Amino acid sequence: MCFNEESIQFQTKVVERSGIGSEACMPISLHQLPPDGSKISDAREEVEFTLFRLVEDLLVKHNLDPKNIDILIANCSLFCPTPSISAMVINKFGFRSNVLSFNLSGMGCSAGLLSISLAKDLLKVHKNSLALVLSMETITPNGYSGNNKSMLLSNTLFRMGGAALLLSNKRQDKSTAKYVLQHLVRTNLGHDDQSYRSVFQEPDNDGLVGVALSLDLLRVASKALTLNVTTLGPLVLPYSEQILFAWSIILRKIWPPAKRKPTYVPDFKRAFKHFCIHAGGRAVIDAVENNLGLCEEEGEPSRMTLYRFGNTSSSSLWYELSYLEAKGRVKRGDQIWQIAFGSGFKCNSAVWKCVSDLDPAAENAWSDEIHLYPILVPEVLDH
Structure with a gap:
């Protein structure tokens, strides 16, 4: 299936009025002609490109060993592979075997604050702990190639991005917390x-x-x-x-x-x-x-x-x-x-x-x- 002329004109019109500039990023697989986001390997590559860099930067910035992380929460709404995204991060960085790992999916654009809510509740129970929260959405596997206008809107609005946040309930971290x-x-x-x-x-x-x-x-x-x-x-x-x-x-x-x-x-x-x-x-x-x-x-x-x-x-x-x-x-x-x-x-x-x-x-x-x-x-x- 491919776009008809009406769908192309509709998406063009929406992009022109979206308020999104030309520097916003799309994953590599969608730069191909024709775009192809059907491979799960491409979706994994997008996750690795986004989250692995974020985690590396955070660990270096705070001079942390991955084994210092007690709680790991990852959220990605539309891509839920097996093993999970949180497992991908644990495997890459060598977290402890007893790290509390959670992977949230299907929660939409509000999942970042839901992850913070989960981290907050866990930190109330587990004293003297560090929680790492990772938030992103994959673009690669979620492009729509039909002609339903209500579904075409997502093609025009979403772009690559992610965030890594470190939360702590340790007394010694009060002096460095933002x-x-x-x-x-x-x-x-x-x-x-x-x-x-x-x-x-x-x-x-x-x-x-x-x-x-x-x-x-x-x-x-x-x-x-x-x-x-x-x-x-x-x-x-x-x-x-x-x-x-x-x-x-x-x-x-x-x-x-x-x-x-x-x-x-x-x-x-x-x-x-x-x-x-x-x-x-x-x-x-x-x-x-x-x-x-x-x-x-x-x-x-x-x-x-x-x-x-x-x-x-x-x-x-x-x-x-x-x-x-x-x-x-x-x-x-x-x-x-x-x-x-x-x-x-x-x-x-x-x-x-x-x-x-x-x-x-x-x-x-x-x-x-x-x-x-x-x-x-x-x-x-x-x-």
Whole structure:
């Protein structure tokens, strides 16, 4: 099966308006003509290329022996080989035989924060431990070659990328830690059929497997965010904002004319200094900015990440945090709100507090060209 002319024009139009620049990466197998992502060896090669480099860099940076790692968590939604991705990492680097290893799949773009949640719970039980979290999505085996428009969207948005994070509950690591996890709130709308099917992998009418993004996706994401915020708000907002929000809800119940006005949206800028919105696409970032009343600068890390790296799925939040660090904007005491969305449908929030004086010159994914950003991303990109 191959694309018809209408599908080619549709994908071209979406790419031009996606907000993704020309430097965002695709795996080697998809640079071939015609692209071929059918080989499992190519998918493994992409995992090795991405995660092995990340782990090597992290171990060198922190002067760690792989045997010092007590907990290993890897997440990759659409590629779940046997042995698992976490087993690939253990085999490559020679982790201990009693390392606690976990491999999360099928959890979508929110899996990065789900991995952090799992690490947090494990570190509560296992004292004096180090947890390594690896987040990525494979592009190689997941291209769609049919002509269903809802499945073609994934071809245009996703790009290569990954992140490696080290978490610790060791007393001696307090002095070198960059952030402390303050809160992690998870929301799951899997009980609702419309939400459950809003991001759905299935075969099309010709038997070609793809991931369909429904027209209800933004509405579902907005609902999930609202529920998530309802739980997160009392944990982080000052009492004045909580009172205004609660009064807005009560007023709508006791005075019918109040229903004609929108519910009061709390000012989360009074709780957070920085915002990292999942770079799932231009429309996703626009919707979250609008719902939370954020300004252009507050959405900048997400827009620049989308432009430079594309939708890297579960790792996009860490590219955004790296952007803020490279810009020198994160100061000791600042609180950062990470917002992730994923299939299921899920919305997850993580709140981090900076507990260190960060060096903006420290090497990260943005170091070589941070001086070029931010840039004005045109509505329609040249290609």
